[in-house]
Amino acid sequence: MKAKKMNVTGKQQRAGWIFLTPATVLIAIMSFYPMIEAFFMSLKTGSSAHMKWQVPFWKNYYHMFRDKLFLRSLGNTYLYLLIEVPIMLVLAILLAQLLNNKDLKFKGFFRTCVFLPCATSLVSYSLIFKSLFATTGLVNSILVGMGIFKENFNFLGTPSTARAIIIIALIWRWTGYNMVFYLAGLQNIEYSVYEAAKIDGANGWKTFWKITVPLLRPTIIMTFIMSINGTLQLFDESVNLTAGGPANSTITMSHYIYNASFGQGVANFGYASAMSFLVFIMVAILAAINMKVGDKRD
Amino acid sequence: MTKKNKANGSSIQKRLIPTYIFLIIVSFISVFPLYWMFAAATNNTVDVARGKITFGTYALQNFKTLTAAQDLGRGMSNSFLYATVETLAALFICSLAGFGFELYHDKHKDRLFDVLLLAMMVPQVATMIPLFKMMSHMKLLNTVWAFVLPAISTPFLIMMFRQNSRSFPIDIMEAARIDGCSEIGIFFKMFLPVMKSTYAAAAVITFMNAWNAYLWPKVVMSDKTGKSQTMPMLIANLSNGYKVDYGELMMGVLFCSIPTMIVFFVLQKQFAEGITGAVK
Numbered sequence: 001m002k003a004k005k006m007n008v009t010g011k012q013q014r015a016g017w018i019f020l021t022p023a024t025v026l027i028a029i030m031s032f033y034p035m036i037e038a039f040f041m042s043l044k045t046g047s048s049a050h051m052k053w054q055v056p057f058w059k060n061y062y063h064m065f066r067d068k069l070f071l072r073s074l075g076n077t078y079l080y081l082l083i084e085v086p087i088m089l090v091l092a093i094l095l096a097q098l099l100n101n102k103d104l105k106f107k108g109f110f111r112t113c114v115f116l117p118c119a120t121s122l123v124s125y126s127l128i129f130k131s132l133f134a135t136t137g138l139v140n141s142i143l144v145g146m147g148i149f150k151e152n153f154n155f156l157g158t159p160s161t162a163r164a165i166i167i168i169a170l171i172w173r174w175t176g177y178n179m180v181f182y183l184a185g186l187q188n189i190e191y192s193v194y195e196a197a198k199i200d201g202a203n204g205w206k207t208f209w210k211i212t213v214p215l216l217r218p219t220i221i222m223t224f225i226m227s228i229n230g231t232l233q234l235f236d237e238s239v240n241l242t243a244g245g246p247a248n249s250t251i252t253m254s255h256y257i258y259n260a261s262f263g264q265g266v267a268n269f270g271y272a273s274a275m276s277f278l279v280f281i282m283v284a285i286l287a288a289i290n291m292k293v294g295d296k297r298d
Numbered sequence: 299m300t301k302k303n304k305a306n307g308s309s310i311q312k313r314l315i316p317t318y319i320f321l322i323i324v325s326f327i328s329v330f331p332l333y334w335m336f337a338a339a340t341n342n343t344v345d346v347a348r349g350k351i352t353f354g355t356y357a358l359q360n361f362k363t364l365t366a367a368q369d370l371g372r373g374m375s376n377s378f379l380y381a382t383v384e385t386l387a388a389l390f391i392c393s394l395a396g397f398g399f400e401l402y403h404d405k406h407k408d409r410l411f412d413v414l415l416l417a418m419m420v421p422q423v424a425t426m427i428p429l430f431k432m433m434s435h436m437k438l439l440n441t442v443w444a445f446v447l448p449a450i451s452t453p454f455l456i457m458m459f460r461q462n463s464r465s466f467p468i469d470i471m472e473a474a475r476i477d478g479c480s481e482i483g484i485f486f487k488m489f490l491p492v493m494k495s496t497y498a499a500a501a502v503i504t505f506m507n508a509w510n511a512y513l514w515p516k517v518v519m520s521d522k523t524g525k526s527q528t529m530p531m532l533i534a535n536l537s538n539g540y541k542v543d544y545g546e547l548m549m550g551v552l553f554c555s556i557p558t559m560i561v562f563f564v565l566q567k568q569f570a571e572g573i574t575g576a577v578k
Contacts, residue, residue: 015481016402023395024414026451031417034428041427095324098317103310112566113325116332119562121510123530124551127537128331131338131346131544138334141349176328233421236512240534254423254513261427262517269427276424284419 035280042274047267060274069248070275073256079163080252081231084170089223092175096182097212102191111183115176122173122236129169130156130241159249162242166250169237174230178223185219186212221290228286232279253279335555338548346544360549364536367546369524370553373532378557380515380528381508384446388504389497391451396459397489401466411460418453422513430517440526444518449508455500462496463489502565506558529554 043057054060064070098104099111117125132138133155143149155161189211197207213220235254238244244251244259251259253275259265261272338346341354364370399411425448433444466489474484490497512530519526527535533550536542 012402012481013404016398016404016407019398019402019481019485020395020407020410023391023451023456024410026391026447027414027417027453030429030448030451031420031425034425034432035420037428038424095321098321101314101317104314104317105311110321110325113328115566116328116562118506119559120332120555121512121530121558123510123512123534124335124555125331127533127547127551128335130537131542131547132331132334134347134542134544136347138346138349138351141347145349172327172331229419229421233423235423236530239512240537254421257423258426258513258516262430262520273424273427276421276427279421280419280424283421287419 038273038280039277041270042277044270044273045268047261047269051270054270060271061278063271064274064278069251070253070256072248073251073253076163076250077232077234077253080167080170080234081228084167085224085227085231088171088175089178089220089227091171092178092223093182093212093216093220095175095179096186097208099179099183100186111179115180117173117175118177120173123240125169125173126237126240129165129172133165156242157246159246162246162250166237166241169241170231170234174227178227181219181223182216185216189215221293225287225290228290229283232283232286332555335548335551338544339552341545343542343544343546346548356545357549360543360545363543363546364549364553368532368535368550370532370550372525373527373529374553376519376526377509377529380442380445381505383442384449384508385501385504387446387450388452388455389500392455392500393459393489393493393497394485395451395456396463397485399456400460400463401468401471401489411456414456415453426514426517433518439518440521445511445515445528446508448514449504449511455504458500459493459496463493466492498565502561505561509558 041051042060043054044051045054045060046052056062095114099107099114101107104110120128134140135152135154135157139155140149140152144152153161155165193211193215194207197211202210233254234252235258238250238252238255239258242250244255257272257275257279260268260275334351337351337353339360340357341350342356342359345354345356399407429448433439433447438444438447470488471484474488479487509528510530511528512534515528515531519528519531521527524532524535533547533554536547536550
């Protein structure tokens with residue numbers, strides 16, 4: 001960060017404050033205040049107008065870790081996180097590295113193709129994948145047609161394959177998105193750096209680890225945080241691709257929290273808030289770890 | 299030197315063959331589900347289930363079934379209204395803040411900025427219940443305000459405008475001040491035109507996010523009559539029955555995807571430029 005030398009007068013300083021006030025006020029009211037309120041709600045019970053303090057006040061949290069369904073949603077979310085994020089980010093860096101080749105032709109075409117899934121909404125692609133993998137869907141008819149399967153297989157009705165399809169769908173949707181960040185980062189690296197490495201006799205693998213990855217580090221950290229954040233809040237896919245099923249075996253935390261607060265049945269805002277506060281703590285901790293790891297390698 | 303390069307050219311291309319093959323496979327996987335969406339929208343549900351991947355003749359029929367089941371026009375116009383209002387408001391508020399944070403920066407503003415960045419860690423699912431209560435209390439449920447208010451000011455957009463305005467020429471600001479230009483005048487007359495590509499990128503991101511939003515609208519726009527529902531809510535409803543008409547469903551998905559696809563194709567370049575922070 002470079003410091004700018006300016007002689008700013010008091011009047012200009014005030015103007016600066018005025019410019020950033022609307023955005024600051026909105027964030028305070030729409031993010032920070034609800035976050036604090038969510039914490040207090042997490043110590044209460046009931047819904048909407050009739051909320052009472054829990055006795056003891058940590059009862060919701062106590063209950064949470066004995067709620068099998070919540071623990072399953074927690075496990076599912078981490079399963080998606082641990083498998084999907086690494087595969088996606090490695091694939092995205094690899095694609096960016098390949099597309100950054102000066103000699104490659106049709107670069108724009110390939111980039112557009114890989115980036116294209118981002119043009120669909122989360123609900124749209126969930127429904128497309130749901131249809132593709134339906135018992136009477138394209139994937140089944142191809143597999144049966146080729147003789148790999150004897151009869152149609154219920155991908156979304158079997159817990160393990162349903163989870164796998166959510167992961168595949170996530171990789172499909174988000175790899176191109178992350179690739180664009182890496183591509184932008186790579187384009188900021190002077191080509192002469194690579195030329196120099198080549199002259200020094202570094203091979204592709206070495207160049208990748210010694211030049212690309214260190215120079216891309218801020219971008220990698222940013223995409224990592226974004227992906228963790230996004231995956232911990234996974235909702236649209238769980239709702240629309242599998243509806244959390246079969247028998248809640250693919251449900252995510254956000255989906256379960258939604259069901260507890262706005263889904264069918266009795267709304268329990270206090271309990272839902274307690275679960276959502278845990279999501280907040282996890283997002284914050286993971287982001288903090290990430291920042292620390294990123295700083296150390298300087 | 300040039301001769302040598304030409305001779306190298308073909309051998310370089312030869313060495314790139316595995317790269318090309320890999321990229322073609324990835325491109326195919328990326329594009330195929332979308333192609334299939336288009337194709338399925340023109341076939342009847344039996345053909346879709348049978349695995350037909352070529353275009354059919356049922357497009358009009360699917361469209362009719364879709365409009366009979368759901369108020370497509372309202373879904374589209376709702377989504378357009380919400381996304382446009384959100385984009386305009388977010389661009390104005392966040393660019394103004396980015397301008398203030400970067401070009402008028404001092405110790406206190408930098409510290410405030412660091413605090414605002416913390417909002418990036420706040421998950422939507424955690425604020426959803428208090429915000430719902432707030433919107434319900436202010437009688438804003440099922441109005442455009444409930445949809446846009448929580449999404450107007452985002453740390454991401456403020457940071458984007460702030461970072462991309464690092465290369466904004468400060469000398470010009472001084473010159474403008476000497477000419478008697480007000481501070482807000484500098485914003486409208488100089489900052490706005492110079493930052494065009496950042497605005498384009500921010501507009502693409504915000505519009506897409508708004509159009510694609512699902513969890514929040516499901517919470518605050520779920521009037522029983524469906525009068526305030528968005529396109530993602532509409533197509534999600536289509537697949538909720540026991541028997542899903544795939545042709546109809548994909549026609550709906552197609553309508554939900556067309557606007558963001560158009561935005562994507564028209565502004566793809568600005569999007570990439572905006573992310574890199576290259577302001578020309």
